[in-house]
Amino acid sequence: MTTEGTAPPVPRSGSATGPPTGEPLRARADRTSCVQGGELAFHLTGAAGAAVRVTVTEAIGEQVRLTATVHAPDWTLTVPEEWPSSLYRATFDVPLENRPTTCEAEHEVWFAVRAARPGTASRILVPIPFATWRAYTHAGQPHRGLYYAEQPYRAARVSFASPGGGPPPERWEEGLLRWLPGAGYPVDFCSGLDLHNGDELLSHYSLLVVNGHDEYWSMEMRDSVEAFARRGGNLAFFAANTAWWQMRLEDDGRTMVCHRDAVTDPMTAVDPRRTTVEWSSAPVDRPENTMTGLSFRRGAGAWGEGMAVMGKEAYTARFAGHWAFDGTGLTDGEPFARGALGYETDACALEWTDGVPRATGVDGTPGSFVVLATADLRHWREYGQGGAATMGVFRLGAGTVFNAGTINWGSVLADDPVTDRITRNVLDRLSGAAPGDGWDAAGGPDEVRALAVCESVLFGADTRGRLLCREVSGQNLPWRPVGTAPRVRALAAGREAAGGLPLELYAATEDGRLLRRAPEAGPREEEWAEVGRVPRGTTGLALCDAGLFAVTPHDDTLHHLSALAPDEPWRVLGDAGGAIALAAMNCRLWAVTAGGRLRTRLPAGPSDGPVPFADAGPPGPPADPRTALAAHAGVLFATAPGGPLLMCARPALPSG
Numbered sequence: 001m002t003t004e005g006t007a008p009p010v011p012r013s014g015s016a017t018g019p020p021t022g023e024p025l026r027a028r029a030d031r032t033s034c035v036q037g038g039e040l041a042f043h044l045t046g047a048a049g050a051a052v053r054v055t056v057t058e059a060i061g062e063q064v065r066l067t068a069t070v071h072a073p074d075w076t077l078t079v080p081e082e083w084p085s086s087l088y089r090a091t092f093d094v095p096l097e098n099r100p101t102t103c104e105a106e107h108e109v110w111f112a113v114r115a116a117r118p119g120t121a122s123r124i125l126v127p128i129p130f131a132t133w134r135a136y137t138h139a140g141q142p143h144r145g146l147y148y149a150e151q152p153y154r155a156a157r158v159s160f161a162s163p164g165g166g167p168p169p170e171r172w173e174e175g176l177l178r179w180l181p182g183a184g185y186p187v188d189f190c191s192g193l194d195l196h197n198g199d200e201l202l203s204h205y206s207l208l209v210v211n212g213h214d215e216y217w218s219m220e221m222r223d224s225v226e227a228f229a230r231r232g233g234n235l236a237f238f239a240a241n242t243a244w245w246q247m248r249l250e251d252d253g254r255t256m257v258c259h260r261d262a263v264t265d266p267m268t269a270v271d272p273r274r275t276t277v278e279w280s281s282a283p284v285d286r287p288e289n290t291m292t293g294l295s296f297r298r299g300a301g302a303w304g305e306g307m308a309v310m311g312k313e314a315y316t317a318r319f320a321g322h323w324a325f326d327g328t329g330l331t332d333g334e335p336f337a338r339g340a341l342g343y344e345t346d347a348c349a350l351e352w353t354d355g356v357p358r359a360t361g362v363d364g365t366p367g368s369f370v371v372l373a374t375a376d377l378r379h380w381r382e383y384g385q386g387g388a389a390t391m392g393v394f395r396l397g398a399g400t401v402f403n404a405g406t407i408n409w410g411s412v413l414a415d416d417p418v419t420d421r422i423t424r425n426v427l428d429r430l431s432g433a434a435p436g437d438g439w440d441a442a443g444g445p446d447e448v449r450a451l452a453v454c455e456s457v458l459f460g461a462d463t464r465g466r467l468l469c470r471e472v473s474g475q476n477l478p479w480r481p482v483g484t485a486p487r488v489r490a491l492a493a494g495r496e497a498a499g500g501l502p503l504e505l506y507a508a509t510e511d512g513r514l515l516r517r518a519p520e521a522g523p524r525e526e527e528w529a530e531v532g533r534v535p536r537g538t539t540g541l542a543l544c545d546a547g548l549f550a551v552t553p554h555d556d557t558l559h560h561l562s563a564l565a566p567d568e569p570w571r572v573l574g575d576a577g578g579a580i581a582l583a584a585m586n587c588r589l590w591a592v593t594a595g596g597r598l599r600t601r602l603p604a605g606p607s608d609g610p611v612p613f614a615d616a617g618p619p620g621p622p623a624d625p626r627t628a629l630a631a632h633a634g635v636l637f638a639t640a641p642g643g644p645l646l647m648c649a650r651p652a653l654p655s656g
Contacts, residue, residue, distance in 0.1 A: 025052065026106040026163035027092045031253075032130040033191035036116040037081040042090065042109060044072040045163075050094040059089045059110070060177050085115040085188045087128055087177065089166070104137060106163035115188045119204030123431045124185065127192040129173065129214035131247060131256055134158055134165040146258055156259045156276075157250075160193075170343070173212035175410025176238055176423075183420070185427055192217075196249055198224040207234045207431040210242060213344075213407050216258065217243040219274055226291050230397025234430035237403040238410060238423070240346040240389075241296045243288040246279050280364065287364030293394050293403045294346035295363060299377075299387045301344040306383025310342030310408055315373040315391060318357055319476045321441045321644060323429060324372055324393060324402065328421045332476075336418045339411065341375055345389035346405045350374070354478045358471070359392070368649070369394040370474040395649055402426045438618030442474045442637065443645030450485070451583075451630035451637055454493035454519045455503050458630065461485035463641050467527075469520075472632050474647050482520055483527045487511060490541035490628070492548065493519075494563070495584070501546060501563055508534040508541045508550065514566060532566040535559045540591065540629065544584035544603040551579040553594065553625070573604070577613030581638070585631030590616070590651065592638060596623035598651060617652025 023046035034040040044052060056066040056077065065083060070092075077090070090109045112128050115121060135158065138145035142153035167173060180187055187209070194201055197220050202208065208225060222243060229235055247258040248267070258276045259265035262283060268275045272283035280287040280297060289295045302309050314335040317325065330336055333355075348365040350357040359369040373391040380386045393402045404422075412419050428434035448460035453472055460468045460479060465486055468479035490508040494501045507515040507528065514532040534541070538559075540551040548561040550570065558576040562568060577599050579591035584603065591599045591613060598620035599613040621627060624640040631637070636648040 024107070025050070025092055025094050027090070027109050028161055028163050029090070029109045029111055030161065031111070031191075032128070032160060032165075032193055033112040033114055034077075034079050035114045036079055036083060036085065038079055038116075040077045040079065040111060042075045042077065042092075043161075044070075044075070044092060053093045053095070055091045055093075057089045057091070058084065059087045060181065061086075079113055081116060083113055085113050085121070087112055087189055104164045105166055108166055109163075110166045112189045112191045112194075114190050114194065114201075118188060118201060122186045122188050123206040123433075124187040124209055124427065125190060125202070125205040125207070126177070126180075126187050126209045126211060127190050127195055127214070129192045129212065129216075130160070130165065131192055131216035131218075132213055133167055134160055134256060135216050135245075135247075135258070136168050137164040146256075146260070149260065154260075156264065157255055157257050159251075159255050161254045168213075172407050173410065175408075175413055176209075176211045177410070179410060179413040179420075179423075183424065192221065193249070193253060195221040195224050196253065199227060202228040202233060205233065207236060207427070209427075210235065210237045210239045212239055212410065213241060214239055215241050215244045216247045216256065217245075217279075218247055218249050220249075222246075222279075222286075222291060226396065229291075229399030229401060232398035234399050235291075235396070235401040236426050236430055237292055237294075237401070237405075239403075240294075240299060240405055240407045241344040242292050242294075242346065242403075243279055244296050246274070246276050246284055246286075248274055248276060289348060289364035290366065291396070291401075292346065293359075293365055293369050293392055293401055294348050294390055294405050295365075296344060296346050298347040298349060298363065299345040299385070299389060299405070300347075300380040301385040301387075302342055302380050302383035304384075306380070307343050309380065309383055311339045313341040313375060313377065313389075314338035315341065315375050315389065317373050319370065319372050319441075321444055321476065322370065322372055322393070323436060323440060324422055324425050326421075326425055328418050330418065336373070337409075337412060337416060337422075340404075340409050340416070340419055341377070341389050341406050342408045344385075344407050345375070345377065345387065346403065347374075347388035347390040348392075350388075350390070356475065356477055358473065358475050358477060366394050366396070368474060398650065400430055402430065438650065439621050439638070439646045439648050440474065441476070441644045442647040443470075443476045443479075443639075445642055445644050446479065446639070447641045448479070448639050448645070449626055449628055449641045450488050450491040450507070451628040451639060452491035452493045452505060453630050453632035453637075454505050456632070457519060458632070458637065459491060459493075459505060459519070460628075460639070461488035461491055461507065472635070472637075474649075483517075486528070488515070489539055490550075490581070491630070492541040492543045492582075492584070494543045494546075501543075506541060506543060506548065506563075508538040512536055512538075514548075516566075532561075532568075533570075535570050539580050540582035542582035542584040542589055544589060545587065547603060549573075549582055549584075549589060549603065551576045551582055551591065553578075553580045574610050575612065577601075579613065580625055581627050581629035583629040583631040583636065585636070585651075586634070589613075590629065590631055590636060592620045592627050592629050594623060594625045594627075596620040598636075598648070600651075618648060618650070621646050621648075 139147035
C-alpha cells in the first residue's frame with residue numbers, strides 16, 4: 001500500500017529550480033524499533049528550508065508502504081497496525097540534492113517493527129543487529145567510529161540517535177531475511193537492542209534466530225537470551241563472530257559504550273563484569289562459547305581483497321546421521337555449503353578419534369556440544385586470520401542451540417538445496433513445527449545389544465561377544481574394544497557414592513549367569529567373575545539403591561535382588577509393565593517396552609508393596625524387542641543390534 005502524505009511543501013531558500021545549498025540532508029530516529037500501531041519520531045538536519053520527501057519501504061520484500069512530503073526538522077511516523085513485523089527503511093530526499101558519496105547513506109533510517117501481539121503470528125523471533133551496524137558506521141574516522149580495533153583515536157561511545165547505522169555494504173543479514181518468506185516461514189522481528197532486558201519479549205517465542213553478523217552484545221542482552229534458553233527456548237545462530245564484544249547501553253539505550261580496553265574503561269574498577277572487552281577476556285572471563293557453542297577466537301577471517309576466497313570454501317559433514325542433515329542425502333566426509341563460509345567464521349577446540357571430531361571444552365564450549373561439520377581454514381592466514389569453521393548443536397539448560405558457524409550462511413540459501421534443507425530442519429525442529437520424538441542419533445549403526453554407564457564411560461556388549469566403550473556423548477564417536485562379553489544380554493552399573501558399592505559392571509548372560517567386573521580390567525585381572533544367577537530370560541538389568549532389578553519379558557515380571565548379597569535368591573516384585581530393557585537414573589528405574597514406550601517408576605523393594613510403571617513424557621526409541629537402555633546424568637541412551645545409538649536428553653517424568 002502506498003499512502004501519499006498531505007503535508008504542504010516547505011519553501012526553501014535559493015532558486016526555485018536550483019539544487020539546495022548547505023549541508024546535505026541527514027536523518028535519525030529516536031529508537032531502532034517500534035511496535036505495530038506505535039509511533040516513531042524522526043529528526044532531520046541539513047538542506048534547511050527544503051521540502052523533504054520520505055519513502056518508507058518494507059526492506060525485505062522491497063515493498064513501499066508510505067510516501068509523504070514532510071516538514072523538517074521533526075516528523076513522527078504512526079506505524080499502521082496492519083504493517084507486518086519486519087525490517088523497514090525510511091529514505092529522506094530533497095529534490096535536486098547533490099548528495100556526497102561519503103555520507104554513508106545518512107539520509108536513510110532503518111528500523112524494525114515489532115509485533116503488537118508477540119508470538120501470535122509466529123513462534124520465531126529474528127533480531128536485527130543494530131548495535132553491530134552502528135559500530136561499523138564511520139569506521140576509521142577518528143572519534144566517530146568504534147573501528148578500527150587498533151586505532152588509538154577510535155571512539156569509545158557512539159550514539160544510536162545520530163544519522164547512519166544501516167547495514168554494511170555486504171548486507172550479511174540479507175540472504176536469510178529474503179529467504180524466509182519465500183521458504184514459507186512467517187517470523188517476527190525486533191531490534192537486537194530489544195533483547196536488552198528482553199525476558200518478557202522472549203517469553204512469547206520458541207526460537208530466537210541470530211543472523212549474519214551480530215558482534216556487540218550487552219550483558220543484559222546475553223543474560224536474557226541465556227535465561228530464555230535455560231527455560232526451554234531454543235537458539236539458532238546462522239551467524240559468526242557472534243557476541244565477540246561486550247558493550248554497554250547508556251542514556252536510556254541511546255548510547256553504546258565499548259572501550260575495547262579494560263584500562264580505559266572506568267567500569268573495570270566499579271563492576272568488572274561489565275567491562276567492555278571481548279567476552280572471553282579478563283576481567284569479564286565469560287566466553288561466548290557458553291552461549292553460542294563457538295567462538296571467533298578459533299575461527300577464521302578473510303578481509304579486503306581476500307574476501308573472494310569465500311566462494312571456494314565448503315564444509316565437510318562429520319555426523320550425517322544427525323537430524324540436522326535429514327533429507328540432505330549427505331554422507332560423512334562429503335563437502336557441502338560451498339560459498340557459505342566467510343567472511344568470518346566461528347569454531348571450537350577439537351580433538352579427533354578415527355576421523356571423528358569432538359569438542360574438548362577447553363575454550364568454554366559446553367560438554368553437550370555435538371560437532372556436525374568442520375572446515376580447515378588455516379590457509380586463510382594469507383587473507384587475514386587462519387583458523388577453522390565448525391557447525392554444531394548443544395543443550396543449554398532445557399533449550400537447544402544450533403550454530404552454523406559462519407556469517408555468510410544466508411548468501412547461498414537461494415541456490416543450494418543442502419543449506420536450504422539444513423535451515424528448514426533447524427527452524428522446524430527448534431520452533432516446534434516438527435519437534436522430533438525426543439531421541440537423537442548419537443552414533444552410527446552397530447551390533448551393540450547391551451548398554452551401561454560406569455565411571456562416566458559408556459559400555460556396550462555386542463553380538464560378537466566383545467565389551468566396548470566410548471565417551472558418554474551425543475557425538476558419533478567410535479566404540480573401542482576393552483575386553484570380552486561372553487553371551488552378555490544385559491549390562492548394569494551403579495552410580496557414584498550410592499549404597500557403598502564399588503563402581504563395577506554387572507552383566508546378565510543368555511545362560512542365566514550374573515557376572516561382575518571392574519570397568520577396565522588390568523592385564524592380570526580376571527575380566528569377569530560369576531557372582532550369582534539371574535532369572536531365566538532376563539533381557540534388562542539395572543542397579544539402583546543397592547538393589548539389582550531384572551525384567552523377564554516372557555512372563556512380564558520385575559525381579560529384585562540385593563547387590564550386597566548377589567548369591568541370594570531373586571524376589572518377584574510384580575508386573576514389569578511390558579519392559580524389555582532397564583536402566584537406573586537419579587534414583588528411578590527407566591524402562592523401554594517392545595512396543596517403543598518409555599516408562600519409569602521408583603525402585604521400591606519387596607517390602608514396599610506394588611509400584612506400577614508409568615509412561616514417561618517422550619516416547620521410547622523405535623520399537624525393537626532387542627533394545628538396550630542405559631542412563632547417565634539426566635540422559636538416556638538406547639540401541640538395538642543393527643541400529644544407531646540414540647540419546648534422549650530430556651526424559652520428562654509422567655504428569656500428575
